Amino acid sequence: MIKFFKNIGPGPLVAAAFIGPGTVTVCTLAGVNFGFALLWAMVLSIFATIVLQEMAARLGIVSQKGLSEIIREEIKHPIVKGIALLLIVSAIVIGNAAYEAGNISGGALGLEAIVGDVTWKIGQLNLNIISLIIGVIAFVLLYIGNYKVLEKAFVFLVILMSVAFITTAILTKPNILDILKGIVIPVAPEDGILTVIALIGTTVVPYNLFLHASLAKTKWKSKEDLPIAKKDTLVAVILGGTVSMCIIIAASAIQKQTITNTADLALGLEPLFGSFAKYFLAIGLFAAGITSAITAPLAAAFVASGCLGWEADLKSKKFKSVWMIIVVLGVVFSSIGFKSIEIIKFAQVANGLLLPVIAGFLLWVMNKSTVLGAYVNSKLQNVLGLIILVITIFLGLKGILSVFNVL
Template identity: 45%
Template sequence: MLSRIRNIGPGALVTAAFIGPGTVTTSTLAGASFGYTLLWAVLFATVATMVLQEMSARLGVVTQKGLGETLVEVLRTSFWRWPMIVLIGLALYLGNSAYEAGNLSGAALGLAALTGDSEGSFVLSVGAIAALAAGLLWVGSYRHIERVLVGLVVVMALAFVATFAIVRPDLGALGRGLLVPAIPEGGLLTVVALIGTTVVPYNLFLHAAAAKRRWPSPESLSDARADTAIAIGLGGLITILIVSTAAASMFAAGLSVESAGDMATQLEPLFGSYSKYLLGAGLFAAGLSSAITAPLATAYAMTEILPIATGSKRAMHRAVALSVVAIGAALALAGIKPITIILTAQFANGLLLPIIAVFLLFAMNQKAVLGRYANGVLTNTAGAAVVLVAAILGLRLVLRAAESTEWLGITSPL
């Protein structure tokens, strides 16, 4: 077991991607607004992520191709090939650029919690973090980037575990929240956002691309599955800790919170300065890790689905990754409230998830490509359940939006 933990790899990229500022902010608002009630959504999202990411990793290990490559190959003579390329390309490129803005803003908020907040420091922080992410993407090999992200995941885990221990949540209420599904009045948007911030569509492309680089043959599938379960399980635990910390501190005390940055500040008079610094460190690590993985996943996906000559793929990979960082930095500095950017990205993710998951299930049922490693009845049932639940929640949210223009203000004091 210890050897598997020491060799954790592609799964950590997935965890580093979904434990970003969006997760910290959405989880904070969930706990501050609804206490422990929505923890079941985190548990569902964690299990759903394991189900879908295991498929993605299996695809990469068995075929030695990414998800985008496989879809293009399977649909090469189909009418749906180019509509699929356009849909995936636009959704990932535009969505991840907005996501990147939230990542950079969140990392800057983490620094602000550590050093003191000011408009000037926010601008400098966003610029510095964007430059750091761009530098790692430009010069770092996959293995170097992987090591950096594993380190950041460890920092996040330690920071949020320590903060959880300080606030001492109600374990009985925590258990009920995990096991008893309920959607309180005004909680639907937050449920969709919690799922969208955990089951991240672009991670399906990132994981397949990373897994094929780490494991060269199907004989390594057990290692790939263990890596997925351990890393994503840790990510789910971190999210549960964040929701529970906000429930114990903000909800229990009747305090309002607009962002995770505000939570860091408001924890200080309740539990001392250590909470502020721990949460700030966790938010910074979350922002930086996701600021690397969002451009990386976009670059993998775009170079896989577009007809690019092999010799030009590395240059295209860099160009796509760096352009996502640049657009994200521009959006982060455009004067839009960071929390608005972050929550909009989570909401969009929740609506996009069923579409990308259907593409994944389609690819995983191609026996001509995967042979005996194609999905069986049990895996297809689990995957279909994830798609169905995500689609129902997303549809309910769209219908509610059509009925009312006031729903956006219900879940949190934005």
């Protein structure tokens, strides 16, 4: 166990990145509206995440480069390269700037379920103090610029988050047979397809593929570390997926009419299962907010650095400038009462629609022997990757048609 903790790598950061307030919100609404019926979508998401994140980690370790850096180097046609890099930068950097306000606001919702609304009124401006505290914590941890410090902070936060959400699910005393049925039997209610896409989009996060490749090359320098990296990915993603499933299970216990967001879930659990449920859920949401408030700016900085040819170093001034802008924007928008719930839901669906593009880039790179040598994808890995790609394209198209009321 000591050896395992010593070898922990970027896995907890990846798990923490996909279990943000957006995930908690989407899983809450999935549980409230559909009970255990969409648990199979989470199992599919966990499997897809393991397959794609293993590829990203392998790419980072073998090539000692980030995914965006390799795309910039390997696409030779200038127009295609320009379009690809523009798509990546706009989707990840601008997207993560929008997410940051949601991450900080979501984390603040958790503590507000316990301590109530804490705001200072400065003239016409209402300043949310909890949002400010989360932003400061994220800023300090990123400014230190030490990977080992980040790693230890995330291991603590992921364990805290896991204990909080798993305990909440246990307190609701769910029916185990119903849970197994929801996991094994795929059911897609007519009005649930966008929720399925959101569950996949909030778990198989496009920016995590860039983040994992960049962090893996920071953590490990030798190809002999690949088995450790694979185990790190497997354990962290399964734990993260279990946490997401526990949120769905806990939310299934609440009456539909009472819930509009995660803070309502924390308060809604109290009369049914006692104050402990409320506290566990609130602490879990707070931890989820902090972790995502750190990983979103970090991923954006790695992506921008790779696409623009900057040094992808945590202490680099250009690298720091990217994450600083995103954290400050997040703090400002969340502190002045920026309403994040609907935007978080929209962003998760957008993530699900963007995923096939990024996954396609990754699969293309993972088959280039000029980049990976003998460590290119096996036939099985390609088959699994293509199956995931086809599923995400199908769900993405169905989601677009659903939005425009064609389906």
